Structure formats: C-alpha cells, structure tokens
Amino acid sequence: MLERGKVTNRQAAFLLMFTTVIATAVLFVPAITAAAAKQDGWLSLLVVATTYGLVVALVIVKLGLRFPDKTLVEYAPLVLGPFLGKLVGAGYIFWFVHVNAIIVREFGDFLLSAFLPETPLMAFNIILLLLAALAVKSGLEVICRANEFIIPLFFLSLAAIVALVAHNADFSNLLPLLEKGFKPVLRGGLAPSGWRGEIVVMMMILPYINYPDKTGRYLAASVVLIGVVLSLATVMTTAVMGGLTEHLTFPFFSLARYIAVARFLERMEVLILVMWVAGVTIKVAVFYYAAALGAGQLLGLRDYRPVVLPIGVILAAWSHGLYEDARELVVWLATIWPPYAYTFELIIPSLLLLVAVLRKKGGAHVGR
Known part of the structure; x- marks a missing residue:
C-alpha cells in the first residue's frame, strides 16, 4: 500500500466528503439551480441531487466492499483485464486532475471577482496549490484531521449568515410551489447532482478506512446533510434576492454582502471568504491526493509523493488556461459538467460493478 495511514468513517466518509462537495457548491449551485427551477431550486437540491448522490454512494461502496484492500486504480484491471483496467484507471486520474484544475480556477475567479481584482490569477492558484501539496505529502490522516478543524468553522459561518439575513427574507419569493410541475425541478438538479x-x-x-462495512451509512448521511445545507442556503438566497438569484455569479456571497445590522455589523462576506478558502483547500487536497495516489499505483511506484510536484505543475498551468472568466465557467458548469460528471461518477462505476458481479470478481472470488 502506498498509503500507510488509516482514518475513521466519521473522518472520511462523513466529514471529509461533506467538505469536498460543499466547498464549491455553496457558492455556485444556487444560481445554476435557480436558472432552471426558479423558486423551486431548493427542491432540486434536496430531492433530485440527493437521490443521485445516494445512488452513487451505493455503487461505490458495493465496489469497495468487493475489493476491500484496493483502490479503483488497483481493482479495475482485476475486473476488466490489464489493458482496459489500466485505461480506466488512467481515465480517472485524468478526471481527478481536470476537476481539480476547475476547482482551483473557481477559487481564483471568486477571489478576483469579489476581493482582489488587481491580483494576478496565477498568484491565487499557486498559493492554493502549495497549501494543498503540503497536505497531500503529509498523507490522508493529516487531511482528515485538518478538515475536522474546519467543519465547525463552516457551520458557524453558515449559521451566522443565515441568522443575520433572516429579517430581510421574504418567503413569498418561494411561492408558488411547483408552479410549472416537477420537470423544472429535475432540470434544476442536473448540475448539482454532478x-x-x-x-x-x-x-x-475506501481501502484506508477502518470498518469499511459501516462506510455506506456514513456516506449516505453526508450526502443527505449536504442536501439539507445547500437547500437551506438556496432557500435563504431566494427569499432575500428573489428572481435576481439566477443572474448572480455568486449568490450566496451576495447574500452575505447584504448583511448590515445596526450600522456596525457589516462586511460579513469575510465569513464567506474564510469558509471558502478553508474548504477549497481541503477539497483541492482531496482530489490532488486521489490523483497522486492513483498515478503512483498506475506507475508501480513505492510511494506516491514523487508525483505530487509534477501534478501540481500541471494543475497550475491547466487551471490558468481553462476559461476566460467566471461567467464562462458558470456556463460550462451548467451545460457540460452534468454529463461529464455522470460518466465518471455513476456510469463507469456501475459498469465496473456489473462486470465484477457477472465475472465473479472480488468478494469471495478474489484471487480466482
């Protein structure tokens, strides 16, 4: 094993996955969902995206339990054969790097748009990647422990923003419910499902989690909690901003800027900045770690750390040239992202599970 550390289900399946999804979704999702589902966007997040997430959780946990000591990159060749299996492994490494480049770019675009428009984009990207690379080199346990420190910070920030903006909310903006039926709700759930x-x-x-047989319930709980938090963020944003929500690039950030209590409690968007920087650093570290670990396993290395620097260079260059601006990124997330995400999140894992069952690979059949 290239990773010697072990983590608990609470650390990885519940808390780490919560941060991994919520860190970027909380800023982009309300606008993307509102564009399709209007005032019913919160339903898209609570029902559609949550259902999709639970299905993904079911498939990947079943795969993990069939191959309890192996990662995707390690068991794909056992299921599909050496050539096709390694090709699938390489495809996922590419996907982890590409998605991470998008995350890094989201980070830079947000800081440019909201706080420091004169700062070079590459400066933000490099600082973020240096922090993430340090975490990746320290190992999975360190990433999980750092995340345990960040989670309370996130919930305190979220609670403060919701509480302070509540008096400005007009919940009639959420009505009428299901005005045009459930189809817009389904459409609104496409991108958030990704x-x-x-x-x-x-x-x-999964191979580095203690008691993997309990992972399913922790992962499912994380998926549901993400749905509740994103729905709450969307409800409050829509209640305050109304129809303007779908036209804002970062609606939840705009919500924080709306706060002004007794003329002395203002500039609460700093809470969003703290939450965003901390959460995105963890998220980038998680995808960075997955890519580095997978590359090390694919190349047959004894340690994944030698590939951390090359992957970091690729991420820095790729993230810088992905899009012209944040608006172009939002369009990509709303249109191209859903089918691209579904392919790697559900379609390929489902096919792997089906072939593993049909060919009797994994579980009681390991080594046969």
Whole structure:
C-alpha cells in the first residue's frame, strides 16, 4: 500500500466528503439551480441531487466492499483485464486532475471577482496549490484531521449568515410551489447532482478506512446533510434576492454582502471568504491526493509523493488556461459538467460493478 495511514468513517466518509462537495457548491449551485427551477431550486437540491448522490454512494461502496484492500486504480484491471483496467484507471486520474484544475480556477475567479481584482490569477492558484501539496505529502490522516478543524468553522459561518439575513427574507419569493410541475425541478438538479457525485473520490480512500462495512451509512448521511445545507442556503438566497438569484455569479456571497445590522455589523462576506478558502483547500487536497495516489499505483511506484510536484505543475498551468472568466465557467458548469460528471461518477462505476458481479470478481472470488 502506498498509503500507510488509516482514518475513521466519521473522518472520511462523513466529514471529509461533506467538505469536498460543499466547498464549491455553496457558492455556485444556487444560481445554476435557480436558472432552471426558479423558486423551486431548493427542491432540486434536496430531492433530485440527493437521490443521485445516494445512488452513487451505493455503487461505490458495493465496489469497495468487493475489493476491500484496493483502490479503483488497483481493482479495475482485476475486473476488466490489464489493458482496459489500466485505461480506466488512467481515465480517472485524468478526471481527478481536470476537476481539480476547475476547482482551483473557481477559487481564483471568486477571489478576483469579489476581493482582489488587481491580483494576478496565477498568484491565487499557486498559493492554493502549495497549501494543498503540503497536505497531500503529509498523507490522508493529516487531511482528515485538518478538515475536522474546519467543519465547525463552516457551520458557524453558515449559521451566522443565515441568522443575520433572516429579517430581510421574504418567503413569498418561494411561492408558488411547483408552479410549472416537477420537470423544472429535475432540470434544476442536473448540475448539482454532478457536484453531489464528487463523493466518487471515495473509491480512492475506501481501502484506508477502518470498518469499511459501516462506510455506506456514513456516506449516505453526508450526502443527505449536504442536501439539507445547500437547500437551506438556496432557500435563504431566494427569499432575500428573489428572481435576481439566477443572474448572480455568486449568490450566496451576495447574500452575505447584504448583511448590515445596526450600522456596525457589516462586511460579513469575510465569513464567506474564510469558509471558502478553508474548504477549497481541503477539497483541492482531496482530489490532488486521489490523483497522486492513483498515478503512483498506475506507475508501480513505492510511494506516491514523487508525483505530487509534477501534478501540481500541471494543475497550475491547466487551471490558468481553462476559461476566460467566471461567467464562462458558470456556463460550462451548467451545460457540460452534468454529463461529464455522470460518466465518471455513476456510469463507469456501475459498469465496473456489473462486470465484477457477472465475472465473479472480488468478494469471495478474489484471487480466482
């Protein structure tokens, strides 16, 4: 094993996956969902995306339990044969790196748009990647422990923003419920489902979890909690901003800027900044770790750490050239991201599970 550490289900399946999904979704999802589902966007997040996330969780946990000591990159060749299996492993490494480049770019675009418009984008990206690389080199246990420190910070920030903006909320903006039926709700759940399915990165972490037979319930709880938190954020954003929500690039950030209590409690968007920087650093570290670990396993290395620097260079260059601006990124997330995400989050894992069952690979058949 290239990773010697062990983590608990609470640390990895519940808390780490919560941060991995929520860190970027909380800023982008309300606008993308509102564009399709209007005032019913919260239903898209609570029902549609949560259902999708639970299905993804079921598939990846079943795969993990069939191959309890192996990551996706290790068991794909056992299921599909050496050539096709390694090709699938390489495809996932590419996907982890690409998604991470998008996350890094989201980080930079947000800081440019909201706080420091004169700062070079590459400066933000490099600082973030240096922090993430340090975490990746320290190992999975360190990433999980750092996340345990960040989680209370996130919930305190979220609670403060919701509480302070509540008096400005007009909940009639959420009515009428299901005005145009359930189809807009389904459409509104397409892109957020792709975010929820990012828990697929657990396929690279499952072998290092104590008591993997309990992982399913922790992962399911994380998926549901993500749905509740994102729905709450969308409800409050829609209640305050109304129809303006779908036209804002970062609606939840705009919600925080709306706060002004007794003329002395203002500039609460700093809470969003703290939450965003901390959460995104963990999220980038998780995808960075998955890519580095997978590359090390694919190349037959004894340690994944030698590939951390090369992957970091690729991430820095790729994230810088992905899009012209945040608006172009939002369009990509709303249109291209859903089918791209579904392919790696659900379609390929489902096919792997089906072939493993049909060919009697894994479980009681390991080594046969």
